[in-house]
Amino acid sequence: MKYETQAIAKWYWFAALALFAVQVLMGLIAGYVYVQPNFLSELLPFNILRMLHSNALIVWLLLGFFGAAYYIIPEEAEREIHSPAIAYFQLILLVVGTLGAVLTYMFNLFDGNPILGKQGREFLEQPLWVKLGIVVAALAFLYNITFTVLAGRKTAITNVLLLGLWGIAIFFLFGLYNPANLVLDKIYWWWVVHLWVEGVWELVMASVLAFIMLKLTGVDREVIEKWLYVIVATSLFTGVLGTGHHYYWIGAPGYWTWIGSIFSSLEVIPFFAMVVFTFMMVWKGKRNHPNKAALLWALGCSTLAFFGAGVWGFMHTLHPINYYTHGTQVTAAHGHLAFFGAYVSLNLAIMTYAFPSIFRINPYNQIANMVSFWMMSSAMAFMTFVLTFAGAVQTHLQRVMGMSFMEVQDQLALFYWMRFGAGVAVVVGALIFIYATIGPRKEATGLEGAALSPAE
Numbered sequence: 088m089k090y091e092t093q094a095i096a097k098w099y100w101f102a103a104l105a106l107f108a109v110q111v112l113m114g115l116i117a118g119y120v121y122v123q124p125n126f127l128s129e130l131l132p133f134n135i136l137r138m139l140h141s142n143a144l145i146v147w148l149l150l151g152f153f154g155a156a157y158y159i160i161p162e163e164a165e166r167e168i169h170s171p172a173i174a175y176f177q178l179i180l181l182v183v184g185t186l187g188a189v190l191t192y193m194f195n196l197f198d199g200n201p202i203l204g205k206q207g208r209e210f211l212e213q214p215l216w217v218k219l220g221i222v223v224a225a226l227a228f229l230y231n232i233t234f235t236v237l238a239g240r241k242t243a244i245t246n247v248l249l250l251g252l253w254g255i256a257i258f259f260l261f262g263l264y265n266p267a268n269l270v271l272d273k274i275y276w277w278w279v280v281h282l283w284v285e286g287v288w289e290l291v292m293a294s295v296l297a298f299i300m301l302k303l304t305g306v307d308r309e310v311i312e313k314w315l316y317v318i319v320a321t322s323l324f325t326g327v328l329g330t331g332h333h334y335y336w337i338g339a340p341g342y343w344t345w346i347g348s349i350f351s352s353l354e355v356i357p358f359f360a361m362v363v364f365t366f367m368m369v370w371k372g373k374r375n376h377p378n379k380a381a382l383l384w385a386l387g388c389s390t391l392a393f394f395g396a397g398v399w400g401f402m403h404t405l406h407p408i409n410y411y412t413h414g415t416q417v418t419a420a421h422g423h424l425a426f427f428g429a430y431v432s433l434n435l436a437i438m439t440y441a442f443p444s445i446f447r448i449n450p451y452n453q454i455a456n457m458v459s460f461w462m463m464s465s466a467m468a469f470m471t472f473v474l475t476f477a478g479a480v481q482t483h484l485q486r487v488m489g490m491s492f493m494e495v496q497d498q499l500a501l502f503y504w505m506r507f508g509a510g511v512a513v514v515v516g517a518l519i520f521i522y523a524t525i526g527p528r529k530e531a532t533g534l535e536g537a538a539l540s541p542a543e
């Protein structure tokens with residue numbers, strides 16, 4: 088860590104990891120409700136559990152991105168963050184908003200109130216006041232990092248990161264628009280949900296991976312930048328019109344079936360490019376960086392993202408296939424591996440890389456960290472397989488044979504038990520990760536306060 092203000096990241100990541108624990112725990116309970124439907128049905132019904140699970144995910148991933156920006160930008164721009172006070176104000180605002188949303192849902196506060204009450208559009212459930220708070224926090228953040236970047240050295244990494252973060256804020260604004268017409272509602276809803284994960288978040292992913300590769304492999308910046316531009320260009324070219332794969336059956340014009348099928352199939356390219364990029368850099372790298380766990384997470388990130396988003400996405404993205412699989416467990420299988428591979432792993436990679444440098448000690452607890460990688464990754468992969476089988480059976484029984492939804496669900500119980508088993512392993516793996524990165528650590532390396540490894 089070369090700049091004092093990089094330590095701001097630490098507080099964002101503490102908050103992110105706390106919510107990560109909440110997220111997987113809520114997922115686990117929701118998975119248990121799938122096999123024991125009355126569990127907690129009075130206290131924490133399934134719809135609330137599911138909302139907490141998916142929203143805690145989105146919020147902690149965003150907190151992780153903000154932390155990554157506060158960590159990466161000073162080093163790249165060769166400047167301290169413009170205003171640490173604004174950065175902490177932004178974090179407080181986001182934490183208050185998160186708690187507000189959780190309490191509103193758990194106790195059903197202000198029910199029916201358009202500003203204070205719950206909203207109930209998947210992933211955008213936050214009450215309006217929380218959404219407005221998020222907009223203020225986003226503006227404060229953009230102001231802060233944009234001024235830092237403008238005042239300092241401009242690199243491809245800062246430019247792409249900035250573009251991604253501006254995009255996140257701009258597309259979030261469509262979450263505030265809630266037309267009464269259900270078709271229009273869905274069209275704009277996807278402008279947040281799809282254009283985030285298959286557009287601007289990919290830019291954040293590419294730039295953070297580029298930063299990690301730069302530090303860990305020591306490959307020339309020019310080489311890394313060329314890859315970065317290829318990834319950015321292909322992800323925007325495919326991702327924007329790829330939105331069409333969500334317009335097949337919602338009442339939008341018919342030409343979307345073709346536009347969506349063609350462009351979303353091409354979305355595999357940037358994810359594949361990220362795999363080739365990360366492995367090539369490691370292969371060509373001249374540096375033997377001691378933080379092997381960070382390298383493992385970075386390679387795991389591009390690989391699992393390619394499978395989760397690329398392969399499992401392509402599996403159901405052509406409209407003649409999606410006609411059958413739409414909204415089944417196939418979708419859930421893809422959603423889990425894509426989010427885990429791309430954005431969970433990305434955050435855990437940059438945290439694994441940066442925490443030792445923030446604490447000013449050598450990489451520590453590497454074995455525990457790598458154990459958590461293999462536990463979480465294999466359990467998520469297993470969960471994905473199980474849900475894919477469940478989805479194939481469900482598609483056949485429900486969409487081909489015409490059995491009723493609940494009758495089919497009965498047939499899937501065994502798969503849901505296995506998903507629950509995988510979930511237990513994910514939760515344990517997540518706790519090991521948290522212990523390994525921010526739990527007790529031996530500081531007696533003789534390098535405290537020094538610029539530690541030469542490679543850093």
Ligand code: HEM
Binds near residue numbers: 111117137419420510
């Ligand atoms: C970091 C790991 C995880 C990520 C990234 C993740 C992500 C998600 C996402 C994106 C959804 C919404 C899916 C959709 O709309 O298709 C979801 C739903 C769900 N997740 Fe997770 N999840 C994770 C861990 C878990 C774990 C450990 C369990 C435990 C069994 C679990 C159980 C569930 C359940 C039961 C749902 C609701 C599915 C439904 O409504 O049918 N998740 N998760």
Ligand code: HEM
Binds near residue numbers: 351400421
């Ligand atoms: C990291 C990137 C990605 C993430 C995090 C992600 C996540 C998700 C999630 C959570 C859903 C369920 C949304 C809902 O209905 O609530 C979904 C749906 C979908 N995704 Fe992705 N996805 C990614 C990339 C891709 C890619 C690259 C493709 C195509 C190659 C793809 C194809 C689809 C399709 C076709 C659906 C609609 C499924 C249905 O009809 O039920 N996704 N995605």
Ligand SMILES: [Fe+2]
Binds near residue numbers: 329330333
């Ligand atoms: Fe999409």
